[in-house]
Amino acid sequence: MKGWMGKFRALGIFGFLMLVLSGCGKENLSALTPKGYGSKAALNLINISLGVMIFVFIVVMVIYAIVIVRFRKKKGREDYIPPQTEGNKALEVIWTVIPIILLVIIAIPTVAITFDLADESAADESLNVNVTGNQFWWHFNYEGEEIQTSQDLYIPTGEKVYLNMKTSDVLHSFWVPALSGKMDLHPENENTMYIQADEEGVYDGKCAEFCGTSHSLMDFKVIAVSPEEFDQWVEDMQNVDPEAQPETADAQEGQQLFQDNSCIGCHAIGASPAATGPNLTNFGDRTTLAGVKEHTKDNIVDWIMDPESMKPGNKMADANYDVSREEAEKIADYLLQLQPSDITPESAETNE
Amino acid sequence: MSTAVAQKKGFGAFIWDYLTTVDHKKIAHLYLVAGGLFFLVGGLEALLIRIQLIKPDNDFVSAGFYNELLTMHGTTMIFLAAMPLIFAIMNAVVPLQIGARDVAFPFLNSLGFWLFLFGGLILNCGWFLGGAPDAGWTAYAPLSTVSPGHGVDFYVLGLQISGAGTLIGGINFLVTIINMRAPGMTYMRMPLFTWTALVTSTLILFAFPALTVGLFLLMFDRLFGSGFFNASMGGNSVIWEHLFWIFGHPEVYILILPAFGVFSDVLSTFSKKRLFGYTAMVFATTLIGFLGFMVWAHHMFATGLGPAANSIFAIATMAIAVPTGIKIFNWLFTLWGGTITINSAMLWALGFIPSFTIGGTTGVMLAAAAADYQYHDTYFVVAHFHYVIVGGVVFGLFAAMHYWWPKMFGKVLNETLGQITFWTFFTGFHLTFFIQHFLGLMGMPRRYWTFLPGQHLETGNLVSSIGAFLMAIGAIVFVINVIYTSVKAPKVSGDPWDGRTLEWSIPSPPPHYNFKQTPLVRGLDPLWIEKMEGRKGITPAEPLDDIHMPNPSILPFIMSLGLFIAGFGFIYQVDNLSYLWLVILGMGITLGCMLTRSVKDDLGHHIHKEDLEKEGAEQ
Numbered sequence: 001m002k003g004w005m006g007k008f009r010a011l012g013i014f015g016f017l018m019l020v021l022s023g024c025g026k027e028n029l030s031a032l033t034p035k036g037y038g039s040k041a042a043l044n045l046i047n048i049s050l051g052v053m054i055f056v057f058i059v060v061m062v063i064y065a066i067v068i069v070r071f072r073k074k075k076g077r078e079d080y081i082p083p084q085t086e087g088n089k090a091l092e093v094i095w096t097v098i099p100i101i102l103l104v105i106i107a108i109p110t111v112a113i114t115f116d117l118a119d120e121s122a123a124d125e126s127l128n129v130n131v132t133g134n135q136f137w138w139h140f141n142y143e144g145e146e147i148q149t150s151q152d153l154y155i156p157t158g159e160k161v162y163l164n165m166k167t168s169d170v171l172h173s174f175w176v177p178a179l180s181g182k183m184d185l186h187p188e189n190e191n192t193m194y195i196q197a198d199e200e201g202v203y204d205g206k207c208a209e210f211c212g213t214s215h216s217l218m219d220f221k222v223i224a225v226s227p228e229e230f231d232q233w234v235e236d237m238q239n240v241d242p243e244a245q246p247e248t249a250d251a252q253e254g255q256q257l258f259q260d261n262s263c264i265g266c267h268a269i270g271a272s273p274a275a276t277g278p279n280l281t282n283f284g285d286r287t288t289l290a291g292v293k294e295h296t297k298d299n300i301v302d303w304i305m306d307p308e309s310m311k312p313g314n315k316m317a318d319a320n321y322d323v324s325r326e327e328a329e330k331i332a333d334y335l336l337q338l339q340p341s342d343i344t345p346e347s348a349e350t351n352e
Numbered sequence: 353m354s355t356a357v358a359q360k361k362g363f364g365a366f367i368w369d370y371l372t373t374v375d376h377k378k379i380a381h382l383y384l385v386a387g388g389l390f391f392l393v394g395g396l397e398a399l400l401i402r403i404q405l406i407k408p409d410n411d412f413v414s415a416g417f418y419n420e421l422l423t424m425h426g427t428t429m430i431f432l433a434a435m436p437l438i439f440a441i442m443n444a445v446v447p448l449q450i451g452a453r454d455v456a457f458p459f460l461n462s463l464g465f466w467l468f469l470f471g472g473l474i475l476n477c478g479w480f481l482g483g484a485p486d487a488g489w490t491a492y493a494p495l496s497t498v499s500p501g502h503g504v505d506f507y508v509l510g511l512q513i514s515g516a517g518t519l520i521g522g523i524n525f526l527v528t529i530i531n532m533r534a535p536g537m538t539y540m541r542m543p544l545f546t547w548t549a550l551v552t553s554t555l556i557l558f559a560f561p562a563l564t565v566g567l568f569l570l571m572f573d574r575l576f577g578s579g580f581f582n583a584s585m586g587g588n589s590v591i592w593e594h595l596f597w598i599f600g601h602p603e604v605y606i607l608i609l610p611a612f613g614v615f616s617d618v619l620s621t622f623s624k625k626r627l628f629g630y631t632a633m634v635f636a637t638t639l640i641g642f643l644g645f646m647v648w649a650h651h652m653f654a655t656g657l658g659p660a661a662n663s664i665f666a667i668a669t670m671a672i673a674v675p676t677g678i679k680i681f682n683w684l685f686t687l688w689g690g691t692i693t694i695n696s697a698m699l700w701a702l703g704f705i706p707s708f709t710i711g712g713t714t715g716v717m718l719a720a721a722a723a724d725y726q727y728h729d730t731y732f733v734v735a736h737f738h739y740v741i742v743g744g745v746v747f748g749l750f751a752a753m754h755y756w757w758p759k760m761f762g763k764v765l766n767e768t769l770g771q772i773t774f775w776t777f778f779t780g781f782h783l784t785f786f787i788q789h790f791l792g793l794m795g796m797p798r799r800y801w802t803f804l805p806g807q808h809l810e811t812g813n814l815v816s817s818i819g820a821f822l823m824a825i826g827a828i829v830f831v832i833n834v835i836y837t838s839v840k841a842p843k844v845s846g847d848p849w850d851g852r853t854l855e856w857s858i859p860s861p862p863p864h865y866n867f868k869q870t871p872l873v874r875g876l877d878p879l880w881i882e883k884m885e886g887r888k889g890i891t892p893a894e895p896l897d898d899i900h901m902p903n904p905s906i907l908p909f910i911m912s913l914g915l916f917i918a919g920f921g922f923i924y925q926v927d928n929l930s931y932l933w934l935v936i937l938g939m940g941i942t943l944g945c946m947l948t949r950s951v952k953d954d955l956g957h958h959i960h961k962e963d964l965e966k967e968g969a970e971q
Contacts, residue, residue: 181725
């Protein structure tokens, strides 16, 4: 059996190397490739604590290895009875005091960063967005801007954006790993956190608090654009004409169908605060359908025909509407041309 | 011995014997079988989860069924597998370690088991009656209060009944250890396993009432229209989180402390040394138990309690690392200078040290509140708690079973099969969970039915699923080992390991009355002391005399059955008020049993001195 330890370690190191080589996860999703204030602070703290803990682990493993190698029962000494040591006060003090010191090293930055990330002193002068979690989609209401969006949250880079979060049903948790840690949404109290993106980009967001059937499909995007682009976007969004006539005939029919089937009863277009279903003002600019599917016309039609199959348990499955596949295609045409702004996810990706 | 007797008496009598038994050794068997079966069920659920996550966008199971699986996996493993298996070991060992003939309340001991079993059955009835619980084992409101169907009702009633059983069991062991120790067995001479059983029982006493209260509130919200957790009625969902974790965090220590005790006994026996720093170990155990009540809100760092609360709970949590570290180093120095025998029991103990150290260090990392905003509710947490619960508790249970199997059944588990179990399970365990730390940080939240392709999560999940199968193979080999051993293995003496503590001074399996004469304890590791002084056994503390033993009773079984029936009444009266008759019937049965127990004197029976002498002569 000797030598297994070595082999095992080698395997461990090899596995670790593979992991490092395969990268730290997907860019703009992984917490290991931070692009924002909160995620960088968190990664710093992770690294500090990981460093200290690796030191502790090595100390334990060194003693462990020595013990296992040196003190195995030896042939010819089967009857040997080792001295029955009761203990050692000095050693007890050492392994009480040193861990305390190590913990203080972790505790100080922990407290500092925890308070820093909860700092709301700049909230009044900053952009505030009211976030509402719903089974299974996100709604964003830009405070004082008359802008409402769902699923896609546009923010300017380089500044703190304060999110005041509440849920309309069960608990959810707002998590954009590459930008910041998460915070839960409760029905009774508003929770506030801030996010700050240091680089432009489309960041993946996820719901992190178990919220029912389609918990795993409640993805959203944070689109960080330059402050100038953001101002442009705000202006465009404020000037949206919800009743604007689409250009193509199909889309015009689609618009009519959208109204005839009372889609508009749940899905607002424009800054109307009604939000039974996701706001569709800039639906044509989205990169994903329902957060998880490719944003293609086919998928949109499939969704309209049978939302349950794409996102089990979502409330549109219970909605009372009856459209044929052709009609659904026209509605999709209408929805896809809802592109009120030149500032789209592409602006965040191309302007490096 | 018990099986031999059963064959003489016939199968019906055998069943009746176990239904009515109040003997702690037989109750240990019951806990072992029931807990073992639930462990296999929970493991099967885990396998289905890992098959679903073997590749992105998989639809092996539906989203709704997946949520039932993850809820039942967690609930089953904690409440129906880990807890009862720990009670199995405590029942089998603690009375023997303190030189007692039974527990303080044999009747309650039996009642505790049957309540646990019937509660567990209710919990699993959901599978066949329209859907199992699906709100997570934490059952956070309002998801748990609005979850349609009766799934969560099975969770509430099942846990309430089995929780009562656990509470009764805890109180029983508390009183047993305080009151029933043999002469000379002072607190500071108790084996570490008994010490951890004492602290764990104390934790049960204080932690489970919080769960009971929480479950009652949830039950009223779901079944009787109250709004404790309903914000629109002025309720508050965060209250459930607090109640659940005020129970839930100590629960972790309720599970892990007895495992610590097992390792302390195993490491000391197989390195042929007394436990290094016994006093420090005892204080570390009690300190962990005490601090365990101060840290529940570290499960709620993302709840938004504010930076002050988060910092306080972060530092309190880190503080627990100190006594835990003390334990790790004392175990290492118990081995230091010893003469180490490596067998299956010892392998689990040695495998535990690095595994648990990883779980402990990630625990400190999780305690750093601001960093936890990233870890929270991701696979990092999943990895961490499996490292402590599998790497600590399950390894501890395996070590305990290999170590005390001969004491419980008179046979040593097969060594080759034992080593195969260890190596497959150990390798599988690290394959499954180590990589999950990274999955979590790479953006995979826990409780995800599926993950999307192109997010660099494929490899990690595949590796993890492969590991899960290795663990399953290990567990199956263990079951084979148990069957093989009970059929093929030869009987062994009462002391196959050259043991140090009292349980090894009596035959294996022990006679009904454990100790013919109550032993006199002259120090820590009493049997070792006698051996070192050249004596064969323990000096008795009393002359041979009649032994007073409790009578068996069917009442605990019927009492629990009553609550089982009433549970269904409570659940279904929402649909149809006539189900209230089931409540009345079930509660009537239970209360009737309690009345019978109260008015009917049951003074137990005596085993006469002459019979004891005869038995002695036969041996």
